[in-house]
Amino acid sequence: MAREARRGTARDRVPPHPDIRTVTLQQVLEALVDPVRRHIVRELHAAGEDLACGVIELPVGKSTATHHFHVLREAGLIRQHYAGTSRLNALRREELDEAFPGLLHAIVTAPEAR
Secondary structure (H helix, E strand, O other), rough: OOHHHOOOHHHHOOOOOOOHOOOOOHHHHHHHOOHHHHHHHHHHHHHOOEEEEEHHHOOHEEEEEEHHHHHHHHOOOOOEEEOOEEEEEEHHHOOOOOOOOOHHHHHOOOOOOO
């Protein structure tokens, strides 16, 4: 059996993403209540490009970081895809700005609580 057949294609490995039209403001705000998740959103916004999970320095372990990325994806804030063996994360900037005008700007420019 070919390696590709055993593993599946990269498309098979892409996790499901919600249609932004079905995401509520409540879901987005609940995802952003955690400072680690806000940090991830700010890092993706500042980078302006897709980033691998491990590139963003987080004050949590790998499994907890995975959980945070999952919450952001389920809330429609990020899109994840694979490039080789790396899972890349992209901020759904345009979709969020259309669905929730001004929200993303407010999140990335607000000072962090002390």
